[in-house]
Amino acid sequence: MTNHWVDIKNADLVLIMGGNAAEAHPCGFKWVTEAKAQRKARLVVVDPRFTRSAAVADYYAPIRAGSDIAFLAGLINYLLSHDKIHHEYVRNYTDFSFLVKTDFAFEDGLYSGYDAETHKYDRSTWGYQLGEDGYVVTDPTLQDPRCVYQLMKAHYARYTPEMVESICGTPRDAFLKVCEMIAETSASDRVMTIMYALGWTQHSQGSQIIRTGAMVQLLLGNIGKPGGGMNALRGHSNIQGLTDLGLLSNLLPGYMTLPGEKEQDFTAYLEKRSPKPLRPGQMSYWQNYPKFFVSTMKAWFGDAATADNDWGYHWLPKLDKTHDILQVFEDMNAGRMNGYICQGFNPLASAPCKIKVSSALSKLKYLVVIDPLATETSEFWQNHGEYNAVDPTKIATEVFRLPSTCFAEEDGSLVNSGRWLQWHWQAAKPPGEARPDPEIIAGIFLRLRELYRKDGGALPDPILNLAWRYKQPHSPAPDELAREFSGRALADVTDPKDATKVLVKKGEQLNGFAELRDDGSTACGCWIFAGAWSEKGNLMARRDNSDPYGIGQTLDWAFAWPANRRVLYNRASCDPAGKPYDPSRMLVAWDGLSGRWSGSDIPDFKADSNPADGMGPFIMNPEGVARFFARDMMADGPFPEHYEPLESPLAKNPMHPDNPLARSNPAARVFEGDRENFGKPDRFPYVATTYRLTEHFHYWTKHCRSNAVVQPEQFVEIGEALGAELGIRSGDPVRVRSQRGFIVAVAVVTKRLRSFVIEGQPVHTVGIPIHWGFTGVARNGYLANTLTPFVGDANTQTPEFKSFLVNVEKIQRVV
Ligand SMILES: Nc1nc2c(c(=O)[nH]1)N[C@H]1C(S)=C(S)[C@@H](COP(=O)(O)OP(=O)(O)OC[C@H]3O[C@@H](n4cnc5c(=O)[nH]c(N)nc54)[C@H](O)[C@@H]3O)O[C@H]1N2
Numbered sequence: 001m002t003n004h005w006v007d008i009k010n011a012d013l014v015l016i017m018g019g020n021a022a023e024a025h026p027c028g029f030k031w032v033t034e035a036k037a038q039r040k041a042r043l044v045v046v047d048p049r050f051t052r053s054a055a056v057a058d059y060y061a062p063i064r065a066g067s068d069i070a071f072l073a074g075l076i077n078y079l080l081s082h083d084k085i086h087h088e089y090v091r092n093y094t095d096f097s098f099l100v101k102t103d104f105a106f107e108d109g110l111y112s113g114y115d116a117e118t119h120k121y122d123r124s125t126w127g128y129q130l131g132e133d134g135y136v137v138t139d140p141t142l143q144d145p146r147c148v149y150q151l152m153k154a155h156y157a158r159y160t161p162e163m164v165e166s167i168c169g170t171p172r173d174a175f176l177k178v179c180e181m182i183a184e185t186s187a188s189d190r191v192m193t194i195m196y197a198l199g200w201t202q203h204s205q206g207s208q209i210i211r212t213g214a215m216v217q218l219l220l221g222n223i224g225k226p227g228g229g230m231n232a233l234r235g236h237s238n239i240q241g242l243t244d245l246g247l248l249s250n251l252l253p254g255y256m257t258l259p260g261e262k263e264q265d266f267t268a269y270l271e272k273r274s275p276k277p278l279r280p281g282q283m284s285y286w287q288n289y290p291k292f293f294v295s296t297m298k299a300w301f302g303d304a305a306t307a308d309n310d311w312g313y314h315w316l317p318k319l320d321k322t323h324d325i326l327q328v329f330e331d332m333n334a335g336r337m338n339g340y341i342c343q344g345f346n347p348l349a350s351a352p353c354k355i356k357v358s359s360a361l362s363k364l365k366y367l368v369v370i371d372p373l374a375t376e377t378s379e380f381w382q383n384h385g386e387y388n389a390v391d392p393t394k395i396a397t398e399v400f401r402l403p404s405t406c407f408a409e410e411d412g413s414l415v416n417s418g419r420w421l422q423w424h425w426q427a428a429k430p431p432g433e434a435r436p437d438p439e440i441i442a443g444i445f446l447r448l449r450e451l452y453r454k455d456g457g458a459l460p461d462p463i464l465n466l467a468w469r470y471k472q473p474h475s476p477a478p479d480e481l482a483r484e485f486s487g488r489a490l491a492d493v494t495d496p497k498d499a500t501k502v503l504v505k506k507g508e509q510l511n512g513f514a515e516l517r518d519d520g521s522t523a524c525g526c527w528i529f530a531g532a533w534s535e536k537g538n539l540m541a542r543r544d545n546s547d548p549y550g551i552g553q554t555l556d557w558a559f560a561w562p563a564n565r566r567v568l569y570n571r572a573s574c575d576p577a578g579k580p581y582d583p584s585r586m587l588v589a590w591d592g593l594s595g596r597w598s599g600s601d602i603p604d605f606k607a608d609s610n611p612a613d614g615m616g617p618f619i620m621n622p623e624g625v626a627r628f629f630a631r632d633m634m635a636d637g638p639f640p641e642h643y644e645p646l647e648s649p650l651a652k653n654p655m656h657p658d659n660p661l662a663r664s665n666p667a668a669r670v671f672e673g674d675r676e677n678f679g680k681p682d683r684f685p686y687v688a689t690t691y692r693l694t695e696h697f698h699y700w701t702k703h704c705r706s707n708a709v710v711q712p713e714q715f716v717e718i719g720e721a722l723g724a725e726l727g728i729r730s731g732d733p734v735r736v737r738s739q740r741g742f743i744v745a746v747a748v749v750t751k752r753l754r755s756f757v758i759e760g761q762p763v764h765t766v767g768i769p770i771h772w773g774f775t776g777v778a779r780n781g782y783l784a785n786t787l788t789p790f791v792g793d794a795n796t797q798t799p800e801f802k803s804f805l806v807n808v809e810k811i812q813r814v815v
């Protein structure tokens with residue numbers, strides 16, 4: 001989230017699109033209720049299904065799954081053509097006036113640089129024009145045809161309301177009504193928040209859907225403001241913490257990135273990640289990258305990391321490619337992996353295309369499952385009748401189950417969607433032989449280190465040099481780990497402007513990332529978490545909810561990264577002179593007397609930067625402004641464009657009917673062997689989407705009797721029109737089949753799913769809740785991911801779980 005949960009109450013308009021917060025985030029959803037009660041805010045829901053969020057919305061618009069870019073692109077066109085944009089904001093805080101390179105082009109649905117062999121783009125033309133001084137060239141009059149504004153206007157003019165209706169199936173009136181409501185928030189004192197989750201992420205173009213949403217918010221001037229922002233609603237209680245700590249295959253803690261194979265040179269690695277400002281007088285905050293990086297290496301390798309060995313840089317893996325879950329199971333299935341450690345993860349149930357995952361797991365020599373529950377993955381080799389029809393005699397994988405504790409059985413910190421690190425305390429003792437995850441990992445590590453010490457091996461250095469300073473080496477304590485990620489001084493840290501002033505004494509905990517140094521004098525496991533546990537104590541454990549400004553900015557409740565800042569880019573809540581656009585909802589303001597920014601939040605800016613100096617508010621970008629034109633940051637294009645899902649009822653992309661290469665995202669994550677595994681509409685005519693129910697949490701709660709009672713049996717939802725067409729009534733057993741397999745479930749025929757008219761043809765949606773499987777106490781069921789395609793987003797590789805093709809048939813079955 002750019003903002004945070006409580007801040008939702010400051011919104012005038014809440015758009016829930018690509019999520020179903022009332023169902024999947026019922027506790028956080030109370031802030032939507034507060035916004036409605038306190039501000040008379042309105043709630044708009046855009047979803048293929050009439051959801052529990054839609055049930056309490058002021059306005060609901062249906063949309064075909066997988067078509068959100070067309071909808072949002074139509075909205076951008078509406079805002080630009082009706083002049084419903086925040087002029088001062090876009091001129092000063094975005095790249096509206098920047099000129100784009102002359103050789104950048106968009107033709108026939110493809111951006112310049114596409115290679116049809118590799119399905120990848122050469123992105124060298126996707127950039128701003130730079131002057132001889134290294135700064136971007138701009139046209140403040142916005143007349144130049146190469147300026148971002150003009151290019152964007154032309155790009156989105158194609159998305160007329162008729163086009164939107166034809167692609168999305170959203171009736172034109174409903175689309176225009178949503179546009180009108182949203183357009184009102186272009187006023188300085190009206191703010192919209194966008195809440196989204198998997199309905200946007202789980203698509204082959206998911207990242208681009210989210211970008212389109214962000215572009216809408218920028219046009220309206222809604223980023224950086226209270227009640228505004230782009231708010232990703234995170235999933236597992238610590239999925240935000242997982243990404244923050246760098247647990248994705250290509251990341252290091254704090255969104256630093258691992259080097260690629262070609263990056264053997266340490267200095268070049270650092271230079272590439274610390275870009276110089278692209279505008280005069282601008283702060284480019286990533287120029288501090290070396291301080292963050294060296295401090296992480298000191299936390300990991302301690303005394304063994306020195307300037308002479310580039311702080312241990314050469315012990316880091318140099319990536320050949322991203323090793324996301326699709327890649328991992330692809331490699332496993334191709335026999336390129338021997339072993340797999342599966343910790344708090346149930347891929348047989350949760351990864352796409354069960355048959356491929358099952359085949360991949362069967363090729364391993366060993367599988368280690370660290371989990372409090374007996375998961376489907378740990379029993380993938382067992383025959384569970386129709387729900388897992390495998391032959392155990394044909395599977396040689398040795399499976400080890402290591403029972404772990406659950407979060408409620410241990411102390412620790414969890415990061416919520418609003419970036420708050422909140423400490424939690426053990427509520428119950430773990431049963432039986434269950435051990436905390438750090439203890440299990442420590443047990444594996446200490447034994448591995450012993451083996452490397454004794455026998456050597458290929459590159460033992462990172463294992464042998466890892467610092468392991470815990471009181472009980474076999475069981476690192478949660479507070480020790482927390483102090484480690486927060487950071488401490490290895491030598492006295494002094495003020496750069498006055499060397500006699502000591503900011504932190506040697507051995508003490510740091511106050512924040514401003515104290516990090518690149519000379520080895522600080523250690524910090526995750527720079528964005530710096531200061532969470534300072535000499536003042538564990539700030540994550542704070543529970544003071546005083547709210548001096550009355551807008552939910554409780555700065556003494558827990559610790560928000562970065563620097564306890566609650567709303568990102570908050571400088572943009574003020575006009576260029578530093579005056580809040582809405583003084584009744586003030587985050588920060590420029591105080592000319594003290595010469596500082598202050599208010600209800602920690603300024604996301606250089607605290608003493610005088611507005612007269614014109615520094616841009618988006619200090620993590622070297623140009624200091626937000627980007628409509630994403631330059632070369634995205635794998636699949638600088639301006640979002642509608643493409644069909646990989647499995648779509650349409651043979652052609654209505655935007656580019658003449659170019660088959662532009663039917664679906666040309667840069668999507670697809671492995672060659674899977675291309676034949678996509679279904680066609682002749683055999684699989686219906687659009688399927690998968691989702692959650694409040695009463696279950698993934699595949700865990702079917703182990704819990706009370707949850708099993710409230711949602712006892714697997715079902716699928718179909719609309720009344722499809723029910724009538726196929727002669728299916730509620731309660732009938734049906735078989736839902738895709739190119740990759742089938743599931744059997746009870747049909748629920750409902751008004752909540754309506755059929756669409758897409759390009760003149762009727763299209764039905766089939767809704768599939770995900771929660772059933774073959775372990776636990778609930779009635780057994782089929783894994784929904786038997787059906788889903790092995791396709792990922794071009795940037796994040798997130799699987800396309802939200803739109804694929806199926807067929808449905810009524811069957812005879814004794815239940
Ligand atoms: N009770 C409960 N709560 C949970 C979870 C749980 O299992 N149970 N899981 C947690 C996790 S890990 C996560 S990630 C979150 C997920 O939270 P959500 O993303 O809100 O959950 P989903 O139900 O998967 O999907 C949300 C909605 O997306 C809609 N949708 C599908 N396709 C499209 C599309 O193309 N466009 C649009 N606009 N909408 C679409 C679906 O109809 C659905 O209503 O929930 C978390 N909260």
Ligand SMILES: Nc1nc2c(c(=O)[nH]1)N[C@H]1C(S)=C(S)[C@@H](COP(=O)(O)OP(=O)(O)OC[C@H]3O[C@@H](n4cnc5c(=O)[nH]c(N)nc54)[C@H](O)[C@@H]3O)O[C@H]1N2
Pocket residue numbers: 198202235236343344345346347349350351370371372373375404405406407437690691692697698699700770784785788801
């Ligand atoms: N078709 C379809 N597939 C989906 C989705 C979808 O919407 N549609 N959603 C996707 C999303 S958003 C998600 S997040 C994934 C979820 O996929 P998974 O994370 O694989 O599913 P979970 O059932 O949440 O599995 C997590 C496991 O962690 C265990 N666990 C709980 N606490 C602890 C702990 O402290 N330590 C350890 N070691 N284990 C613990 C639980 O018992 C559980 O078995 O599914 C994805 N798959």
Ligand SMILES: [Mo]
Pocket residue numbers: 234235236239
């Ligand atoms: Mo999730």
